[in-house]
Amino acid sequence: MTEHQRQVISSALEGRAANGKMQRLLDALPDDLQGEMLGIWERATVPAGHILIEENTEAENIGFVLDGLLAMIKDLPDGRRHIIGLLTPADLFGRAFNGKSGYRIEALTETEVLTCPREPFEALLVRSPEAERLFLLNVLDELDAAREWVMVLGSGKVVQRVASLLLILCRHKVQGAIAPRAPINLNIKLKRVDIAHLLGTSPESLSRSFKQLERDGIIAINTPYDMDVLDLGELTEAAGNALLIEDFDL
Amino acid sequence: MTEHQRQVISSALEGRAANGKMQRLLDALPDDLQGEMLGIWERATVPAGHILIEENTEAENIGFVLDGLLAMIKDLPDGRRHIIGLLTPADLFGRAFNGKSGYRIEALTETEVLTCPREPFEALLVRSPEAERLFLLNVLDELDAAREWVMVLGSGKVVQRVASLLLILCRHKVQGAIAPRAPINLNIKLKRVDIAHLLGTSPESLSRSFKQLERDGIIAINTPYDMDVLDLGELTEAAGNALLIEDFDL
DNA sequence: CCATCCCGTTGACGGGCATCAATGAATCGA
DNA sequence: TCGATTCATTGATGCCCGTCAACGGGATGG
Structure with missing residues (x-):
């Protein structure tokens, strides 16, 4: 792990609600994979209204919310728009392992995120069963949340x-x-x-x-x-x- | 794999809509785990109205729908009941890795299912990354379905x-x-x-x-x-x- | 063969809510 | 400082739909 990487991640997590979860995710990884996990993430700040993932496209990025508020949004042909769900700090978004999205990811407020390209993320999950299980648990939580909304x-x-x-x-x-x-x-x-x-x-x-x-x-x-x-x-x-x-x- | 086990599974899958998926799941497993996977499942036929998993309990079973129709149902205090989602052949149900359900699983028609206790199923997923990834993909599909309902x-x-x-x-x-x-x-x-x-x-x-x-x-x-x-x-x-x-x- | 039950449909009614319109408050830019 | 814009709220109106009620057909059981 380079000093740059460590700096990115530590400054990103500093004093934020998301740090606990990200830290647990890191701790669960074998030592040799921790550096790899850290290395692929890029920090970004996006303004309100910015679209992070477009509808009906193969999402090329995985994201992790540090601060702010994102939403999964679908526009209806009659001009109305429907918010399917929210993404708050410590939430993952993106389409690891399965194709198009059907809705877009849009920032409702100014938001800080970590993003990384999809392939290395998937590759890391495949290589590390521990990471994959963490991801699975995350998806299970999302499923509960979605059913709650239903x-x-x-x-x-x-x-x-x-x-x-x-x-x-x-x-x-x-x-x-x-x-x-x-x-x-x-x-x-x-x-x-x-x-x-x-x-x-x-x-x-x-x-x-x-x-x-x-x-x-x-x-x-x-x-x-x-x-x-x-x-x-x-x-x-x-x-x-x-x-x-x-x-x-x- | 005993002859009994092979018999259970093959008769269960015979000519049913669910066989494709179950077969793919089996094929993806390493040879030495296939027998173990087959051995833990028990076939059952339940009548309409039967409750397979009670609300607010730690689900002790994982299930796989072979034929028929199940539903995730929540009763409201005012007596009305709400159907959160359906389970059709080839669907998995149960709460692997995460606790209570918040809703119950009930048969809407006479239904044939495969069930197995939760622990060996989880243990098998932990031991076999391939099986775990199949399960993950399944959960991802369920998530899409749930969001579609939203x-x-x-x-x-x-x-x-x-x-x-x-x-x-x-x-x-x-x-x-x-x-x-x-x-x-x-x-x-x-x-x-x-x-x-x-x-x-x-x-x-x-x-x-x-x-x-x-x-x-x-x-x-x-x-x-x-x-x-x-x-x-x-x-x-x-x-x-x-x-x-x-x-x-x- | 008839009685009973279950279920789907149809009608009437009333309430909840979406829509349109207007006002007020707060923010922003010139 | 003053308009312009955005947003929350409030009022009025009409429609959708949830509820209550009744009817009819098919299935089941005696």
């Missing part, structure tokens, strides 16, 4: 979906930690339009649902991007218990 | 979702083959209620949507379980082009 989107009323989204954000925020009775502060990075497209609704209906949750005393809206969840129990109630896995330590 | 469920109108479902069924039917201009006959194994829960709507609305597609000359309904897709192009139109990957050879 659950959320299938459940009727808009308020329920909004509540479910908030629950997921809370879970993401307090992960591992014991959930306090105290309000959970959420810093939403998404615009209302994006949330709407994510939940399969319109910004107007979304706004009304937020207001309703606020009237019910379940949340407090400080700014459109800063809200507090006041009552986790009632929020779960409002969500209709639609979430697949409820692993809050209540 | 897409379908997010797209507004019920008629669009119905059309999308029909498109998926058509694709499943003609997979690989060149899609003919001639009508595609679909044999639906699902009850209307189940389709409704799958698409996040009600049986009544579903019926109306089917009728509308028939009025528009896009499909012909012979019986509720036997319909012909008359115009694949218009069906795609009606679906709003919401599908992620459109790999028909039109």
Whole structure:
């Protein structure tokens, strides 16, 4: 491992949410492969609106989110756009081992990513069963997340979906930690339009649902991007218990 | 490999849709592991309504669908039930490597499956990188399917979702083959209620949507379980082009 | 052969929500 | 500093669709 490589990776991971996962991934590798793993990654900062992987193309890059927010987006012929899922720090994206994407990867905010060409990444996975298993576990997690979204989107009323989204954000925020009775502060990075497209609704209906949750005393809206969840129990109630896995330590 | 084992597997695969995939999986294994793989599977026939994996339990079994139809189902507290996804012949189910399920696996029709305990399956994957990669590819396919459902469920109108479902069924039917201009006959194994829960709507609305597609000359309904897709192009139109990957050879 | 059940369909009704339109607040650039 | 743009919110309107109800046909069982 060259000093340059070490520098890239360490500066990239410094003080970020993603460092734990990346570090675990590295530690699991045999020593002789660690350098190779580090060597193929390139760090990049992309502005909001930038498209990292185009729709319906053989993705040539694998990516790892360090900071910011990406989304899997599909444009519909009628001009509307649908957000299939989000990519947050510590998420992998790209199409290792399987072809075209069907959707594009777009930055919703300014984002820092690590990218590497697809071939050497695949080659490394083939060579190292440990790395491949880590990747497999990652994909399994993504599968759970996707199925959870299927659950959320299938459940009727808009308020329920909004509540479910908030629950997921809370879970993401307090992960591992014991959930306090105290309000959970959420810093939403998404615009209302994006949330709407994510939940399969319109910004107007979304706004009304937020207001309703606020009237019910379940949340407090400080700014459109800063809200507090006041009552986790009632929020779960409002969500209709639609979430697949409820692993809050209540 | 004992004669008993060989008998179980060969009779199980005989003349079934699932045999191709299982055979490929076997061929990819080193010779000395093939016997081990075959030895751990047990064949079973379960009646409709039978629950193969309970919700919120550590699944102790891995399964492989030979014939019939399974579904991933989550019950909502209000009594409604939501179908998250289907499992058709050649599909794997179970929770190798990651814990609880959050939904249950239930047979919608009488179903033949191969099952095996989880530990030896995982052990075999760990021992054989080839098997693990096959499993990984399987999971990647499932991920695509799940994201496709996210897409379908997010797209507004019920008629669009119905059309999308029909498109998926058509694709499943003609997979690989060149899609003919001639009508595609679909044999639906699902009850209307189940389709409704799958698409996040009600049986009544579903019926109306089917009728509308028939009025528009896009499909012909012979019986509720036997319909012909008359115009694949218009069906795609009606679906709003919401599908992620459109790999028909039109 | 009839009674019962299950299921799909059809009709009527009401509510939720998408759409259109307008206002207000915040940010940005000239 | 002042327009211009973007975005969130609110109101009004009409339609989609979820619900309740009833009907009919096919299957099952006595």
